[in-house]
Amino acid sequence: MISDLGRRGADHLAELSSTLLDILLPPTCLLCGDGIERGDLCIDCEVSLCGSWPALVVPCQFCGMPRSKLPVPPFDQPCGGCPAKPYPFKSVTPMGIYQGAVREAVIATKRAAHGALASSLGVRLGKLIQRTDFVDQIDCVTFVPTHRWRRMIRGGPSGAQRMAISVGKVIKVPIIESLTTTRWVAKQSLLADEKRELNVRGAFRIKRSYAWQRSLNLRDQHILLVDDVLTTGATAKESTSVLMQAGAASVRLAVIARAVKR
Numbered sequence: 420m421i422s423d424l425g426r427r428g429a430d431h432l433a434e435l436s437s438t439l440l441d442i443l444l445p446p447t448c449l450l451c452g453d454g455i456e457r458g459d460l461c462i463d464c465e466v467s468l469c470g471s472w473p474a475l476v477v478p479c480q481f482c483g484m485p486r487s488k489l490p491v492p493p494f495d496q497p498c499g500g501c502p503a504k505p506y507p508f509k510s511v512t513p514m515g516i517y518q519g520a521v522r523e524a525v526i527a528t529k530r531a532a533h534g535a536l537a538s539s540l541g542v543r544l545g546k547l548i549q550r551t552d553f554v555d556q557i558d559c560v561t562f563v564p565t566h567r568w569r570r571m572i573r574g575g576p577s578g579a580q581r582m583a584i585s586v587g588k589v590i591k592v593p594i595i596e597s598l599t600t601t602r603w604v605a606k607q608s609l610l611a612d613e614k615r616e617l618n619v620r621g622a623f624r625i626k627r628s629y630a631w632q633r634s635l636n637l638r639d640q641h642i643l644l645v646d647d648v649l650t651t652g653a654t655a656k657e658s659t660s661v662l663m664q665a666g667a668a669s670v671r672l673a674v675i676a677r678a679v680k681r
């Protein structure tokens with residue numbers, strides 16, 4: 420009874436604080452900065468984000484591309500656009516196509532100042548994962564690593580880390596920092612497609628602290644790997660290979676955006 424009253428009191432206090440903050444600092448859209456009454460995005464930005472996926476097009480679960488090439492094969496089979504050598508991750512769930520508002524949002528999350536936007540996108544990605552038929556199989560959420568110098572330059576956690584934290588909270592599974600870099604990695608976005616695999620080859624490893632602690636062993640874990648954008652898949656493939664070599668049972672990929680070749 421007392422704990423219930425205490426909890427209700429804490430809820431009222433949190434609600435009051437939130438109302439006072441809204442009066443002192445009126446909320447603004449995390450993407451365009453326009454004033455909003457509630458939530459974290461204005462209606463225009465919300466619609467632009469949700470509308471990035473062409474209506475009635477279900478992405479291929481193996482490569483994340485819209486299944487538009489005819490004839491369209493059954494959903495449990497690779498689409499006409501899948502790479503000849505299948506990706507090592509079991510599936511990919513993209514929230515949108517890397518264009519328009521989604522592209523703007525992902526680029527903005529590269530800066531630490533937009534950490535709240537990265538978290539907000541992660542919540543949306545988490546809700547998408549929550550609706551999949553594999554959500555109950557996921558044991559933990561992790562994210563592609565960023566070199567510590569890049570994190571220092573950026574001044575905070577990477578966008579992918581913030582997104583992964585949000586996804587983990589939404590689907591209620593532990594978030595683990597399982598991967599780290601072994602060396603400096605040039606930005607993939609600045610490299611030609613054919614140079615991206617070489618750029619990340621051998622660049623990641625399992626964090627030693629996790630390898631030492633039995634409770635954080637990755638063996639037989641079904642892992643959800645989170646990243647901001649899937650382009651050639653080089654970074655996600657390398658990350659997946661390291662996790663699988665560490666004994667993971669499966670790795671599924673979840674991304675905010677899928678880059679679609681023009």
Ligand SMILES: [Zn+2]
Nearest residue numbers: 448451461464
């Ligand atoms: Zn907006």
Ligand SMILES: [Zn+2]
Nearest residue numbers: 479482498501
């Ligand atoms: Zn495909």
